[in-house]
Ligand SMILES: Cc1ncc(C[n+]2csc(CCOP(=O)(O)OP(=O)(O)O)c2C)c(N)n1
């Protein structure tokens with residue numbers, strides 16, 4: 001597992017997960033001191049997903065985080081001060097106080113698209129990023145995240161389907177943390193694995209133990225490579241659990257205690273610490289060094305944020321339109337002659353779409369009608385989703401070779 | 417040089433901009449091989465290839481979303497809505513993602529959304545929309561609605577070159593009904609500038625898109641009755657050219673606004689308020705408006721005719737105002 005990662009990289013993963021957690025712990029304290037202006041969301045217990053997936057990206061790649069992906073922002077090069085100042089609505093924040101939380105980005109160097117609150121909207125946007133990258137000859141991959149609840153939006157479907165037909169280099173990480181606000185995933189979708197949906201889009205998918213950062217990293221790495229090779233989008237379902245309420249205001253009394261206990265034992269940082277120790281990748285001294293570094297960095301950035309001013313009121317009136325403040329320039333990594341006439345022209349002597357119109361492609365013999373009552377429940381028929389949390393990405397649209405055993409739900413042991 | 421239709425003028429703008437700048441790409445439903453429902457993009461696939469003329473599934477939110485993503489990569493996508501009514505399906509993307517991007521985090525969105533709009537062709541409740549005010553009301557979007565082939569071409573070029581998202585509305589009644597000779601060489605028409613289509617002394621009529629022609633016809637007939645109407649074509653609704661409006665109101669002291677959009681919340685109300693704020697002393701009569709009814713656009717010809725403002729409606733209002 002993850003032999004490709006060096007010792008430094010293994011420690012990197014720990015550093016980012018711990019930084020993510022410590023940063024959020026500090027923000028909870030700031031929230032209680034009324035120093036956070038708006039709401040505060042927690043990614044406690046989900047750090048392995050943010051960090052493991054983003055760690056599979058290269059500097060040239062693009063991403064758009066959701067609200068519980070502070071870890072991904074840190075991996076992509078954002079500083080804790082960005083997160084502190086955003087939440088505290090400071091003038092020194094990346095958005096100068098115009099927006100909060102993880103709603104910021106960086107087009108120029110870090111290649112981060114700012115999310116908006118409306119769930120699902122990022123999917124087609126990141127598909128567009130990927131398609132544009134391909135057009136410009138850049139070998140980039142676009143990654144975004146969505147919750148179990150977010151997958152129920154119409155735009156999620158539009159975006160995934162669009163990405164699929166375009167074979168966009170898009171990695172969509174579905175964080176199945178069992179809850180969407182107060183709604184359990186079973187009331188969100190009638191299927192066991194959200195990754196089953198990948199099959200209907202004809203794209204590759206994987207299911208991974210979201211609390212195992214190395215498994216997450218490996219799945220993401222496979223997905224990114226697949227995308228970069230031009231094989232189209234990949235959906236990764238990471239099973240995990242939201243360990244706090246929807247946001248600070250929510251005590252989450254609707255979450256069964258047994259569930260919290262089960263998942264507490266699955267804490268991704270605790271598990272990874274044990275792994276590092278058992279694998280001999282660090283010792284107490286090394287851990288203490290990293291932890292001290294994190295505290296130092298957080299001290300400094302928190303101080304910076306707390307001492308930063310709020311924005312001047314006049315700022316409210318500025319920046320609705322770009323009045324020449326930005327120079328917009330595409331970064332071409334292929335000769336533009338390839339896409340300008342006459343070289344890009346097409347002779348249209350009648351037209352065909354590849355693979356379309358050939359009658360043998362219409363597999364009539366497989367379309368025998370089945371009485372509705374005889375249809376198997378979807379989880380028994382799924383076969384392109386991987387039952388082994390640690391295995392890599394499987395292709396969509398595989399030949400049906402009969403039902404395989406359903407993917408094991410991490411909750412099974414504890415609950416089902 | 418032969419006169420061209422609005423469709424041809426728009427196609428010329430797209431083609432010339434795509435030749436000028438490889439960052440310009442088209443995205444929409446049935447726009448490649450088929451050339452779009454109204455054949456606006458016909459022939460562009462041949463010239464620019466599949467990568468630049470992108471057909472999509474029937475997914476308006478995905479079209480607008482993908483265009484945003486492309487914009488962030490430095491491209492200048494032009495998204496076609498098969499009918500502008502369907503932009504409502506991507507209302508969220510337009511008003512929340514597109515419009516707020518530059519303000520929130522300084523990320524410009526240099527995209528154009530264009531599509532056939534307006535009534536008069538018996539399109540019924542879902543193929544006749546004049547959606548300008550939903551979007552003009554949303555800070556961060558520019559809205560253009562031309563009335564002539566010349567303007568359509570010049571404004572679309574400006575819209576594509578603009579660093580901001582522009583909603584470019586094309587009145588489908590005008591697509592093939594009017595023709596105009598266009599200059600040989602390259603030209604653009606600036607966004608945010610209205611134009612005085614006809615000089616006059618007694619009252620000002622402000623309009624745009626198809627109602628521009630209704631207003632001009634009415635002005636012609638009013639002249640025969642001895643009423644001299646000045647006619648202004650807004651061309652761009654957002655940003656609104658307040659200067660041209662106020663200068664004309666100061667000259668004629670009377671203002672009539674004509675639009676095909678429904679009455680309540682139409683731009684007439686906004687213009688009236690703006691004029692009252694800035695030129696109340698100059699007014700010699702109550703600001704009047706001629707608009708369509710506050711109903712959906714009905715299908716059957718006599719119903720749609722009743723719904724749409726016509727030349728007699730404009731003349732009646734103008735006469736009353738002139739006599740005031
Ligand atoms: C389109 C939309 N509807 C409603 C909301 C309000 N809302 C914010 S987060 C949330 C729950 C999201 O659940 P999930 O997608 O599972 O993500 P999680 O919070 O579990 O990370 C809801 C309903 C929203 N942001 N967007």
Ligand SMILES: [Mg+2]
Pocket residue numbers: 147148149175176177178179180181242
């Ligand atoms: Mg959830």
